[in-house]
Amino acid sequence: MKILVLGGDGFCGWPTSLHLSAQGHDVAIVDNLSRRKIDVELECDSLTPIRPLGERLRAWKELTGKQIEFHNLDVASNYQRL
Numbered sequence: 001m002k003i004l005v006l007g008g009d010g011f012c013g014w015p016t017s018l019h020l021s022a023q024g025h026d027v028a029i030v031d032n033l034s035r036r037k038i039d040v041e042l043e044c045d046s047l048t049p050i051r052p053l054g055e056r057l058r059a060w061k062e063l064t065g066k067q068i069e070f071h072n073l074d075v076a077s078n079y080q081r082l
Contacts, residue, residue: 001025001026002025002026002028003020003025003026003027003028004028004029004030005017005020005027005028005029005030006030006031006075007030007031008027008029008030008031008068008070009029009031009033009035009036009053010031010035013029013031014056017029017068018060018068021060021064021066021068022064022066027068027069028068028069028070028071029053029068029069029070029071030071030073030075030082031053031070031071031072031073032072032073032074032075033053033072034074053070054070057070
């Protein structure tokens with residue numbers, strides 16, 4: 001099944017994406033990375049260090065052979081692209 005996970009870089013979205021991919025689903029993440037941009041603007045780091053999404057996606061593919069697509073997209077302002 002093809003599954004789109006909105007907010008897939010987040011606390012709930014990332015493990016959900018991994019679980020669904022591990023179950024054999026074709027997973028794609030949509031996220032605008034706004035939380036990461038806020039950290040940069042405020043010049044602060046997350047309390048829990050989180051590796052960049054691209055790095056985690058590459059590690060997942062290396063470990064499992066399964067690919068999760070990523071689309072950098074703000075669904076609130078670019079609904080047509082969704």
